[in-house]
Amino acid sequence: MHPYRTHTCGALRSNDVSRSARLSGWVFRKRDHGQLLFLDLRDHYGLTQVVIHPDREFFELCTKLKLESIITVTGVVVARSPDTVNSDLPTGAIELVADAVTVESVCEPLPLQIDCPEDGPEDIRLHYRYLDLRRERLHRNIILRSRVISYLRQKMTELGFNEFQTPILTSSSPEGARDYLVPSRVHPGKFYALPQAPQQFKQLLMVAGFDRYFQIAPCFRDEDARADRSPGEFYQLDLEMSFATQADVFQVVEEVMAGVFGAFSSKPFNPPPFPRIPYAEAMLKYGSDKPDLRIPIVMQDATGIFKGGGFKAFASVIEQGGVVRAVPVKGIAGQPRSFFDKLVDYAKSIGSKGLAYLVWEGGIVKGPIVKFLTPDQIQAIAGLCEVGESDVVFFVCDRPALVNKITGDLRLKLGNDLKLADQNVFKFCWIVDFPMFETDPETNRITFSHNPFSMPQGGMQAIEEQDPLSILAYQYDIVCNGCELSSGAIRNHSPDIMYKAFAIAGYSREDVDEKFSGMINAFRLGAPPHGGIAPGLDRIVMLLAGEQNIREVIAFPMNQKAQDLMMDAPAPVADKQLRELHLKVVPPKTAPAAVPPAEIIGPLGGNLR
Numbered sequence: 001m002h003p004y005r006t007h008t009c010g011a012l013r014s015n016d017v018s019r020s021a022r023l024s025g026w027v028f029r030k031r032d033h034g035q036l037l038f039l040d041l042r043d044h045y046g047l048t049q050v051v052i053h054p055d056r057e058f059f060e061l062c063t064k065l066k067l068e069s070i071i072t073v074t075g076v077v078v079a080r081s082p083d084t085v086n087s088d089l090p091t092g093a094i095e096l097v098a099d100a101v102t103v104e105s106v107c108e109p110l111p112l113q114i115d116c117p118e119d120g121p122e123d124i125r126l127h128y129r130y131l132d133l134r135r136e137r138l139h140r141n142i143i144l145r146s147r148v149i150s151y152l153r154q155k156m157t158e159l160g161f162n163e164f165q166t167p168i169l170t171s172s173s174p175e176g177a178r179d180y181l182v183p184s185r186v187h188p189g190k191f192y193a194l195p196q197a198p199q200q201f202k203q204l205l206m207v208a209g210f211d212r213y214f215q216i217a218p219c220f221r222d223e224d225a226r227a228d229r230s231p232g233e234f235y236q237l238d239l240e241m242s243f244a245t246q247a248d249v250f251q252v253v254e255e256v257m258a259g260v261f262g263a264f265s266s267k268p269f270n271p272p273p274f275p276r277i278p279y280a281e282a283m284l285k286y287g288s289d290k291p292d293l294r295i296p297i298v299m300q301d302a303t304g305i306f307k308g309g310g311f312k313a314f315a316s317v318i319e320q321g322g323v324v325r326a327v328p329v330k331g332i333a334g335q336p337r338s339f340f341d342k343l344v345d346y347a348k349s350i351g352s353k354g355l356a357y358l359v360w361e362g363g364i365v366k367g368p369i370v371k372f373l374t375p376d377q378i379q380a381i382a383g384l385c386e387v388g389e390s391d392v393v394f395f396v397c398d399r400p401a402l403v404n405k406i407t408g409d410l411r412l413k414l415g416n417d418l419k420l421a422d423q424n425v426f427k428f429c430w431i432v433d434f435p436m437f438e439t440d441p442e443t444n445r446i447t448f449s450h451n452p453f454s455m456p457q458g459g460m461q462a463i464e465e466q467d468p469l470s471i472l473a474y475q476y477d478i479v480c481n482g483c484e485l486s487s488g489a490i491r492n493h494s495p496d497i498m499y500k501a502f503a504i505a506g507y508s509r510e511d512v513d514e515k516f517s518g519m520i521n522a523f524r525l526g527a528p529p530h531g532g533i534a535p536g537l538d539r540i541v542m543l544l545a546g547e548q549n550i551r552e553v554i555a556f557p558m559n560q561k562a563q564d565l566m567m568d569a570p571a572p573v574a575d576k577q578l579r580e581l582h583l584k585v586v587p588p589k590t591a592p593a594a595v596p597p598a599e600i601i602g603p604l605g606g607n608l609r
Contacts, residue, residue, distance in 0.1 A: 004072055010046020014093045016077045021096060023048055024072040024104065026134070027065055029115060037062055041073060041096075044139075049086075049095040050075070058101040068107040068114060068134070074100040127565040129556055141553045145541045148264060149216055152237055152537075155259050159252060161214040161239060166201035168194060168218070173515070178222035180232075188582040194220035197534060199453075200519050202240040203491055206530040207522045214239040216537065222562075227549050228483055228539055231562040236486070237540075240532035246474050246490055249531050250274075250430060253478060253486075257535070261426055264544045269426035274478070278433040287325070287408025289434075292482030293427040295415030299407055302326040302395065305380045311372035314356075314397045325407045327394040328385035329414055333361040335392075346413060347396065352406045356395040360387050369395070401441075412482070426480055426543065433457070434475040437468040437504060447505050450475050454489035455531075456501060463500045478535065480543060488533025495523045 004024040012021060025043035032038075037052040037059060050073050052062050065071070075098040086092030112120055112131045119125065125132045132138055153163065172179045172193035179193040195201075197219050205213045217238040225231040237256070241248060254272035261269050275293075282289050285298050302324045306314040314324055332339075340357065347355035358367040358381065365378055373381075385393050396406050415421050436456050438449035446468050454473040456462045462471050474490035492498050498520065502512050512520060541553040551557040558564050578584065 001074075008045035009041050009043040009048045010090060012048055012077055012091050012094050012096070014079060017079045017094060019077050020074070021077055022072065022074045023050070023096060025070065027067055027069050027071060027107075030063075030065070030067065032063060038095075039071075039073075041071070042134075046090055048091045049080075051078075051095050051097045052101070053097070056098065056101075058098070061103070062101060065103070066107045066109065068110060068131075069103065070105040070107075072102040072104055073098050122559065123565060126551075126557070126559055129566050133555065138552065141541070141545045141547065142555050144264065144545055145537075145553055145555075148260060148541055148544065149537065151260055151263055152216065152256065155256055156214040156237075156239065159212075159255065161212040162210060163215055164205060164210070164213050165215060166195070166198040166205075166217070170195050170201075173200065180220045180222055183581040183583055185581055196221050197236070198238050200516070202238060202532060203453075203519060203530065204522055206240055206242045207525070207527045209242075209528075211242045212240075213532075217534070225558070225560040225562065228542065230538060230550050230554055230557050231560070232558050235537040236534040237537055238532070238534040240530060242528040242530045244490070244529070244531050246432070246476060246531065249488060249490075249533055250276075250476075253488075253533055253535065254428075257428060257478070257480075257485075260540065261544065265426070267424050267426055269480075270428055274428040274430055276430045276432050279431055279435065280433070282431050283404045284325075287404045287406070287411055288482075289431050289477060290479045290482055290484040291429065291431075292412065292415065292421060293429055294421035294423075294425060294481060295411060296420055297327060297329060297411050297414060299411065300326045300328070300384050302381060302384060305377055305384070306395075306397070309372075309377060310374065311369055313354075314395075317397050321400075322398055323400050323403055324395055324397045325403050326381065326385055327396070327407055327410060327414070328387060329392050329394070329418070330388070331390045332392050332418065333359045333390040343394070343410075343413075347406060347410060350406055350409050351402060352396055353398065355410075356397075358393050358395075360389060360391050363389075421481075428478065428480045431477040431479060432475075433472045434477075435469065436471040436473040436501070439469065445506060451487065451489050452502065452505070453492050453498070455492045455494075455529075456497070460494070460497050460500070463497060463504070468504050474531070476533070478533070483539055483543060485539055486533050486535040488531065490529070490531035493523055493527040493529055495520055498523070 001020075001022055004022070006020075006022045007016075009023055009025045023041055023043075025041040027039055028042040028047060029040040030037065035054055037054070039050040039052065039062065041048050041050050052059055073096060075096045077094050078097050080086075080093055080095055110131065112124055112128050114131065114134050116135070117137070133142060156163070169182060169192040172181065172191070173196070177196055179196065182192040182194065184190045184192060198215060198217050202213050202215075215238045217236055218233055219236060220233050223229070223231060239252070241252070250273070254274055258269070258272055277291070279289055282291055284301055285291070287299060303318055306324045307318050309315055318324065344355040356367070356369045358365055358370060358378070360382070370378070381387070381393060385391075387393060394410065396403050396410070398406070434450045436449065436454065437446050439445070440447050450473065454475045457472045457474060458466065475487070476489065477487050478485045492501065499509050499512060503509075538550050538553060542550050545553055547553055556564070556566065563569070
């Protein structure tokens with residue numbers, strides 16, 4: 001007999017009754033019934049109830065065992081009586097009557113309760129993450145992650161992609177977030193950078209002729225944490241395709257997404273092809289380029305209705321270039337006045353000067369602004385927003401960018417507070433036709449709006465003849481339930497178009513040659529049209545697991561301050577190590593300034609995936 005186990009703790013069934021078995025695992029629970037001691041023994045595979053009779057010499061030892069101690073139990077499998085069968089447990093029809101018990105490891109008092117569905121303090125959980133991972137929900141999440149990765153590798157191979165590894169030690173490049181730098185011992189004063197993404201390498205693989213590449217790629221970005229983003233490192237399904245159009249990329253990604261969500265979740269999702277929503281339409285209807293389509297609120301542009309009208313608060317802003325956005329919500333006219341007052345206060349807290357609204361109830365229209373509107377205006381609003389009895393329409397008026405932000409936040413708040421979003425469905429969409437350029441509000445200069453290496457729609461002709469702010473790019477995001485899973489693009493593989501695009505944003509030919517010499521030189525030697533994307537693995541698993549925080553699907557995450565509390569990282573290093581690297585630590589004279597959000601566009605634009 002094997003010294004530790006003949007079966008796992010999740011393997012024994014009714015057909016094993018009368019068989020001798022040996023199990024090893026953690027003591028999960030104990031129940032002392034006086035004449036009998038019951039132990040729930042747990043391992044990676046499941047849980048088995050162990051029965052210890054009081055006449056056994058190890059009975060007293062077992063009664064004193066601390067939970068989470070590890071034991072090996074040898075005994076005979078017996079059937080449970082009908083009234084004690086646990087139908088919720090795969091092994092619930094049997095139990096193991098112990099003939100011998102060996103203590104393999106004694107557990108000291110636990111700093112974290114394992115048998116508890118409630119989460120403890122985050123700092124304790126992360127400090128003792130190996131204990132936290134013993135909890136059923138966390139353990140299940142990490143297994144799900146492993147299976148998703150295995151599935152993705154198999155699926156990508158089936159679709160004709162080859163997996164290649166790209167360097168971890170590379171050069172620094174401006175990709176919208178801060179690099180993690182690694183000093184070189186043999187090249188004093190010079191640094192490697194950990195890759196924010198394998199962007200340039202995967203494009204160079206296309207230039208090298210490999211046609212279809214993928215990788216479960218680690219990426220490193222020195223950026224702030226949030227619920228759907230882990231600081232420090234994350235993983236993505238990185239892929240690139242040669243001789244591919246935007247539609248080709250969509251077809252591959254949709255097949256992969258439909259496969260993985262179909263395989264690992266029982267929730268329904270909208271089947272491919274996923275809706276394609278132009279960026280301008282998304283900002284108008286949802287106030288966001290990552291809309292949660294589960295929320296049945298579609299906003300409308302009401303600028304024309306209020307322009308030159310009697311409601312001067314709106315008309316005067318419109319004259320200065322402002323817009324009015326209408327936010328219609330069905331069937332909420334019966335909400336108490338306090339609901340509307342709190343919503344007005346919320347709108348002010350996120351930057352709005354106020355929040356106007358109209359209520360259709362009892363065959364009449366009422367609200368704070370109704371006296372400023374003509375019957376024709378009210379009728380026009382009702383038609384625009386398809387208003388019915390008990391509906392409410394909210395209005396925000398300001399500069400377009402601020403209106404988008406306010407109404408986007410307001411739409412999400414209404415969806416959450418009123419529980420309008422179906423929690424048992426996934427809704428995917430593509431956001432397409434991003435603008436290639438935008439105006440920097442601080443410098444008033446034209447800069448890249450999203451991805452500087454995207455192919456402009458219309459190619460060289462668009463670059464040379466169109467107003468830069470009217471040029472659209474072959475850029476796209478895939479979004480699910482309001483979560484951006486990835487950005488991607490058809491790449492600009494033409495050096496001539498690239499130089500001209502960067503010139504519009506104020507960069508000289510020399511700037512491009514210096515910062516991106518490897519890629520621009522390669523493109524001069526025969527670069528195929530190519531494009532790609534990189535869906536975030538952590539976010540995919542977070543959605544599948546139904547978690548709200550990305551740390552719940554990462555085995556060993558950092559906290560919000562980018563600290564590994566378990567391994568005490570980052571930490572000081574010895575002076576000898578610093579001398580070898582020709583470095584000296586200079587403490588800050590004052591407290592460091594607050595780190596700005598990583599979404600702030602870097603010098604050459606944003607995400608390069």
